[in-house]
Amino acid sequence: MIEFQSVNKWYGSLHVLRGINLRIEKGEVVVVCGPSGSGKSTLIRCINRLEPIQSGEILIDGKRLSDPSLDLTALRAEIGFVFQQFNLYPHLSAMENIVLAPMKARKISRPEAEEIATRLLERVGIPDKAASYPANLSGGQQQRVAIARALAMQPKIMLFDEPTSALDPEMINEVLEVMSDLAGEGMTMAVVTHEMGFARRVAHRILFMDEGQIIEEGSPQTFFENPSSPRTKQFLSKILSH
Amino acid sequence: MDFTVVAKNIDFLILQGLLGFGNFVGGTFRLAIPAIVLGFILGIFIGLARLARTPWIRIPAMVYVEFFRGVPLVMVIFWFWFIIPLLLRVPLPEYGVALTAFVVFEAAYLGEIVRAGIQSVARGQAEAAMSTGLTPAQTMGYVILPQALRNMIPALVTQFIVLFKDTSLASIIGYVDLTKAAEIVNNREIRPFELYLFIAVVYWLCTYSMSRYARYLERRLTPG
Numbered sequence: 073m074i075e076f077q078s079v080n081k082w083y084g085s086l087h088v089l090r091g092i093n094l095r096i097e098k099g100e101v102v103v104v105c106g107p108s109g110s111g112k113s114t115l116i117r118c119i120n121r122l123e124p125i126q127s128g129e130i131l132i133d134g135k136r137l138s139d140p141s142l143d144l145t146a147l148r149a150e151i152g153f154v155f156q157q158f159n160l161y162p163h164l165s166a167m168e169n170i171v172l173a174p175m176k177a178r179k180i181s182r183p184e185a186e187e188i189a190t191r192l193l194e195r196v197g198i199p200d201k202a203a204s205y206p207a208n209l210s211g212g213q214q215q216r217v218a219i220a221r222a223l224a225m226q227p228k229i230m231l232f233d234e235p236t237s238a239l240d241p242e243m244i245n246e247v248l249e250v251m252s253d254l255a256g257e258g259m260t261m262a263v264v265t266h267e268m269g270f271a272r273r274v275a276h277r278i279l280f281m282d283e284g285q286i287i288e289e290g291s292p293q294t295f296f297e298n299p300s301s302p303r304t305k306q307f308l309s310k311i312l313s314h
Numbered sequence: 315m316d317f318t319v320v321a322k323n324i325d326f327l328i329l330q331g332l333l334g335f336g337n338f339v340g341g342t343f344r345l346a347i348p349a350i351v352l353g354f355i356l357g358i359f360i361g362l363a364r365l366a367r368t369p370w371i372r373i374p375a376m377v378y379v380e381f382f383r384g385v386p387l388v389m390v391i392f393w394f395w396f397i398i399p400l401l402l403r404v405p406l407p408e409y410g411v412a413l414t415a416f417v418v419f420e421a422a423y424l425g426e427i428v429r430a431g432i433q434s435v436a437r438g439q440a441e442a443a444m445s446t447g448l449t450p451a452q453t454m455g456y457v458i459l460p461q462a463l464r465n466m467i468p469a470l471v472t473q474f475i476v477l478f479k480d481t482s483l484a485s486i487i488g489y490v491d492l493t494k495a496a497e498i499v500n501n502r503e504i505r506p507f508e509l510y511l512f513i514a515v516v517y518w519l520c521t522y523s524m525s526r527y528a529r530y531l532e533r534r535l536t537p538g
């Protein structure tokens with residue numbers, strides 16, 4: 073479903089992705105972890121071309137992202153993205169945040185879009201917040217609205233970039249639960265996170281990135297119990313000790 | 315002090331000078347309101363063009379802004395008044411000349427305000443909108459511009475107030491605005507103190523209502 077073929081990316085002279093090769097299958101849940109600055113965000117932002125790459129190829133459902141005839145807008149509509157900082161539209165209510173893209177990009181009628189949005193707000197556990205503005209929602213509620221906004225386009229893939237890193241500890245679980253449910257329903261997911269409990273329970277595969285490379289890759293069991301690289305061991309001991 | 319001079323000439327001052335109904339081509343409102351509306355529309359296009367990726371669009375917009383910000387408004391008015399008719403070999407009406415000069419000149423300033431307003435919206439907003447499958451134009455229209463416009467209100471209103479007062483410069487080509495109307499009355503009655511105090515109050519009332527309305531709008535558009 074998602075395929076990276078020798079992908080390289082630079083920011084100026086900084087080589088942030090170094091020859092990445094990766095396949096994510098349909099229905100697979102992949103967790104990406106690694107130290108800060110290792111290129112995790114960059115990796116998943118390349119999937120819907122929020123960031124361009126300089127060499128190699130990324131394929132989504134067999135479509136090449138470098139193809140000049142690719143309809144990038146249509147492709148992005150199929151890939152949900154959830155940001156660390158939520159990025160809800162502050163001038164719109166939760167309901168309007170969710171219905172905007174279905175109405176404008178999919179040309180769905182307002183009543184139909186609102187019905188979808190109402191169902192999604194129920195699914196993420198905040199049916200009573202439809203009329204609230206982002207500024208009046210807690211971080212956990214905002215992130216759940218952001219997930220509902222992404223799901224409203226009925227994406228085939230969901231990407232998460234540290235979705236719980238900006239949240240107070242007591243709100244992390246409500247967001248992780250929504251994500252676990254989604255994984256249970258068979259969504260294809262790539263999740264950058266340091267929530268190792270979530271990774272252990274939900275991930276099919278865990279990638280460990282360092283300095284722009286994937287240096288370890290495996291099932292949760294081998295990843296946690298039998299990591300091969302010393303960098304991974306070091307990282308795990310640091311992150312699991314607190 | 316004797317304000318009967320104002321009472322006696324109130325029709326001329328208000329109807330002719332402020333509103334533009336009368337025997338002369340004139341009116342502060344008649345020039346300022348369309349100039350604000352049209353200048354702002356052109357300013358939005360210039361602001362957007364300044365941020366375009368394509369150099370063919372971005373560079374001309376930049377040259378436009380830098381040029382008109384670097385020359386005096388009076389010169390632009392003279393220019394349209396003397397040079398354009400010479401080039402086109404047709405005389406242009408005062409109103410058309412004054413309005414065009416103001417729109418063209420103000421759009422440069424307003425374009426910069428629009429550009430800064432758009433840049434004030436966090437980058438994550440556009441990323442979020444595009445990642446849900448909105449086109450760049452829809453992203454601009456539904457997500458970026460509404461937030462940008464709200465952020466722009468204070469700077470925009472300051473510029474609108476400047477423009478409103480600058481309309482008095484149109485009198486140099488014979489346009490009878492409020493200032494010119496007071497001057498005409500004064501030439502006859504020689505009561506400068508009363509007349510100029512009166513129009514100062516009128517200008518102030520207009521600009522003060524503009525800034526009050528802006529503050530109300532800003533508050534109303536603050537979500538939550």
Ligand SMILES: Nc1ncnc2c1ncn2[C@@H]1O[C@H](COP(=O)(O)OP(=O)(O)O)[C@@H](O)[C@H]1O
Nearest residue numbers: 083086088106107108109110111112113114115
């Ligand atoms: N827009 C950018 N311009 C320049 N450098 C960037 C940009 N975004 C990220 N970087 C750099 O690229 C590297 C990888 O960043 P990122 O993918 O955000 O790492 P991570 O998400 O793993 O913390 C970092 O060194 C970061 O400073």
Ligand SMILES: [Mg+2]
Nearest residue numbers: 112113114234
């Ligand atoms: Mg990151």
